[in-house]
Amino acid sequence: MFNKLEAVMMPLAEKLGKNKVLVAIRDGFLITTPLIIVGSLFLLFSNFPIPGWENFWNGILGPNWSSWFGNVSGAIFDMVGFLSCLGTAYAYGRELEVDPIQAAAVAIVGYLILTPMQVVIKGVPDPVGAIDLQYLGTNGIFLGLVMAIVSVLIYAYVAKKGWTIKMPDGVPPAVSKSFEALIPSGIVMLIFFFVRIAFEFTPYETAHNFIFEILQTPLKGAGNTLFAQIIYSLACTIFWFFGINGPAVANSVFAPITKVLTMENLNAFQAGEHLPNIFTDPFSNFFTNYGGGGSTLSLVIVMILFCRSERITKLGKLSLIPGIFGINEPIIFGLPIVLNPVIIIPFILVPTINLLLSTLITKLGIIPYTNGVSLPWTTPIGFSGYLSTGSLVAAVWQFMLLALGCVVYYPFIKTLDRQYLKEEAEAANKKTEDEDLSFDDISFEDL
Structure with a gap:
């Protein structure tokens, strides 16, 4: 059996x-894990489950002390979707044997292209140019993973096809790599430029809304x-x-x-x-x-x-x-x-x-x-x-x-x-038998 x-x-x-996709997702989360753990420690300290904890520190550090810790935890948890995209893209670029830093940068740019850049504020007549953190946080995890895989896959395909700008041998490696990444990066950005426009003609309006309503919610329910x-x-x-x-x-x-x-x-x-x-x-x-x-x-x-x-x-x-x-x-x-x-x-x-x-x-x-x-x-x-x-x-x-x-x-x-x-x-008995053997037991009279 x-x-x-x-x-x-x-x-x-x-x-x-x-x-390679599953390895990239796994390793991508591992890249963000130290940040999440440290952020959790800050969050835990500001919300420690002991009665009177907040009042105790209010008397020592003042009433705003918890916001200091919240700035650290918020910098991580409000960006977890963004960080997931970064880590997964880097890991996937490494798996596909392309420059992982450039692959991660391209994925982040593609992610931001699909992210709304205006926020409607109550009482303000016109939208304000800003990014709502909900798109970069938990609600953005699935889109971040999708963007990391798709954008790096396109980038690697174009790069391995040789559609790059080759610089002479005397050019410094950093400069040469940046020019090699120019066309693959441009193609990725162009594709998601059209994807962004296409979503605006759908009832979902943005890729974030589509991912959350069509994919993330059912999967989350199943899990x-x-x-x-x-x-x-x-x-x-x-x-x-x-x-x-x-x-x-x-x-x-x-x-x-x-x-x-x-x-x-x-x-x-x-x-x-x-x-x-x-x-x-x-x-x-x-x-x-x-x-x-x-x-x-x-x-x-x-x-x-x-x-x-x-x-x-x-x-x-x-x-x-x-x-x-x-x-x-x-x-x-x-x-x-x-x-x-x-x-x-x-x-x-x-x-x-x-x-x-x-x-x-x-x-x-x-x-x-x-x-x-x-x-x-x-x-x-x-x-x-x-x-x-x-x-x-x-x-x-x-x-x-x-x-x-x-x-x-x-x-x-x-x-x-x-x-x-x-x-x-059994091993002890065998050892005892071996130890009982001695040269004194050998007689030459019988020879």
């Missing part, structure tokens, strides 16, 4: 891992379901079973959707409004898996407390500190979990149970929706539950799920423990 499953999954994972989250969880754990980084593959498909859902919660949190979505990035990171994929922190705890095999207990102790911070490669490849038919069952089952129970308890209102603040995925259990929801109950719930995971993992790891104990005993 496992051979058949491997025969199906390995080609699929290899195909997804080599798809904001329990069924989709179960598929995501199963994909991550099954890929890990074959030694493939599951989230790295699955996030190529799911990350653009959950990013939008997360940003919607963040915007509502900042505005003091009702949080609309359960299935955000923090929910997936902090309420389904503890210690990495498969929620292996539970497994590590059982290994330390209840196993007797020297191999398992030592590995458990070495893996505890990394596991607390969500790093579980020592367990994945050291136990191993990869291609281990004994551990694969709880490895899939535990995060699925966590997902189902966390969804239920959130819908019942026992724990709040996650606030959209993008904490580092390495945030330890307890802290992550509290900071992502502002609720101590959520932190307690995490530890309850951690304990439940220990119960599920226990019979399976004990089975493996008995197997390893037997192997260690």
Whole structure:
């Protein structure tokens, strides 16, 4: 059975891992991730979920202190669509082996060509020349991804056709590259110039409206379901079973959707409004898996407390500190979990149970929706539950799920423990027999 499953999954994972578009989207989000995390820290500080926090700092820094932090978080979250376009275009240019900086610049220009440059202000008779940040923020993520892929694809096609201006050998490389990019960049800009005009003759008026109403809203709705989250969880754990980084593959498909859902919660949190979505990035990171994929922190705890095999207990102790911070490669490849038919069952089952129970308890209102603040995925259990929801109950719930995971993992790891104990005993007996051999046992009288 496992051979058949491997025969199906390995080609699929290899195909997804080599798809340049999916790789570009994945790496493009990774480029923006440090900025989002830092911006989230500023946002978290200005909205820390402790009663009296704001009043305390008002007395020290004055009433405007939160706006200082808001300037930093706003510079990132109000530009997340723009940044997604930038990062994805750079990554895709690299994949297509063209100048990634120039590819990113062309994509950004194309993105801005399709973006309305006028804002209607109440009380002002004429539109004001400006860009509404809603087009550069969450609502612009999907258009940013589309623009990054399409514009770089056109740019690379034109450049590889040789439709460029070649400069003499003595010209500095920077000057030569800029002239080589002239015609490909001009063609990309010209195409989206006509696209912009074409949209003005449609009921949508702009590409942003078209993307949001026709594409983003349905996809977001599909991703904001329990069924989709179960598929995501199963994909991550099954890929890990074959030694493939599951989230790295699955996030190529799911990350653009959950990013939008997360940003919607963040915007509502900042505005003091009702949080609309359960299935955000923090929910997936902090309420389904503890210690990495498969929620292996539970497994590590059982290994330390209840196993007797020297191999398992030592590995458990070495893996505890990394596991607390969500790093579980020592367990994945050291136990191993990869291609281990004994551990694969709880490895899939535990995060699925966590997902189902966390969804239920959130819908019942026992724990709040996650606030959209993008904490580092390495945030330890307890802290992550509290900071992502502002609720101590959520932190307690995490530890309850951690304990439940220990119960599920226990019979399976004990089975493996008995197997390893037997192997260690056999190895020890063999070593003893080898040590009993001595040159004193050899007699030359029989020769």
